[in-house]
Amino acid sequence: MATLKDIAQKAGVSTSTVSRVLNYDASLSVGEETKKKIFEVAEELEYKSKKRVTKKMKGKLAIVNWYSEAEELQDVYYMSIRLGAEKRAKALGYDYYRVYKQNDFIEETDLGGILAIGKFSQNQVKQLQSHKVPLCFVDYLPQEEVDSVVVNFKKAMRRNVDYLLEKGHTKIGFIGGEESFSDGTGQWVDPREKFVRDYLKRKKLYHETYFFKGAFRVEDGKRNMLRALETLEEENRPTAFIAANDAIAIGCLKALYEKNVKVPEDISIIGFNDISTAKYITPALTTEKVYTEEMGMSGINLLQERIEEGRDVSKTVILSTKRIEREST
Template structure:
């Protein structure tokens, strides 16, 4: 195995000079720099990341703790994180951590010395449990908030998105609108339920507990909830699922039960995962810029790392918007943009 001493000996320079070139620190002439890089490449020398981190106090690695690694939502979040991290010369160390205080703290302790900061996505977690982490570790809380201002956080406009989708269903004439909820302690689920209930109250519709089905953000939960709703004497005319995975499960159950969507029951979801537009019928959903969500979380973390965790903490929210497709009974909003000539004609006729 080639070491830094071998490279220094072959290039006839000191180990310190090789270290400065490979770490991008300290004054070294361009000629010497080119020579060392040529020798290191020819000898296929790979710097030891552990030794480098001891010297620079940086690992160029970001830790990511997620409640799950399954599904399109998480793959899109990771894609946004990884793209942004690599643009800034960082890599990701990803782990699945159970949403409890002990699990999160254990995972972060395991990452100490191996990462420069951590993004924690744990909507089921009491976020204040993170406050006893070492103050030297930059942390960004994703999809959950802390009551104080000690941790950077990034959330989704859950309540607003759910309220707008429920109001859209009401505008189509629906009065019995069911919701398939997320996990009981989940921050996103609680906020989406709040938005759903708010829209009903604003329309003068009393919430019906029978139309609020439990769920856990999985396709299986959506499938089971839809069957439960179909067994009601007074069925709903629309189902709003707190995420797309449960909406997809509900669509499957309705199709197997011979129920026409949207003629008999309209269905809508939340997140607008890439698969949503390819469902049959295409799924109306509350669009979340999932990839951008992951990217912004990494940007917040890099800001904390740059300022050595001495920065003013930020609490940001990612906007949502409705994407209406055939599952709610109207023509899809996704159309190719008009050509300039067509747009000019339309504007001229107004």
């Protein structure tokens, strides 16, 4: 595992700066470029080196991100997917360029394929399809017949509920997120919330007042945990919360620390994604690991099959997850 010192040395900053950035310290005054460098180095040091394969260039790949560069720093999940995709593209001999939120023009000249990372509306999907090149979505399954790489959310969320039940928790809450498509045509509905809700109903343990929702950001996780502490009486509040992502979970931990609520003695927290910062938070975050590097690599592999092998049947890759148990449960 990479240490804070390793990250600091490669990023060219102090160890204390790395620690405060990875802990989302709002009082730290550093530039966005410095933050971006630290997050990218932290993600890169998690990757295992892979043998490079030299391939003849088949045109450029456009890596389209539904997040802006600034939003990537609030939730490095998508940055991790992007870095995995870029590493795989480079290893296969493809040139690539980044497009953020479809605000940048996708170059038509020598365009070999498009990798779309994140959530896209039907209109945006059609717009991407209009380029008439191989197209793959990562972390999203459109209604259209296209290639995609997704996570088995249902299995993961049921496993987390069962894990908490085994630890003796019967009052389980959920803090989720909601996001809108960047073109303003609607909202993306997170299946994790539905799967937790349905599974708790099956177990006859569901309480509507235990569910909260905001954005997929640290500050919203903190805000919703504070709401839970304020609106639910101590004897009736959940003894464990599942967060829809690690950024939300980190915000929850900050709120609990602020209110002197002990973790995991009073309330346990489980995150989702296992972003590189999860292990550096205090207490270290128990979370469901999503193999983000593999997601990005799989997306590039699907594009390669289309470009070099001529595959014309749509394919969906579903990746499993793994719980990483640390100090927050």
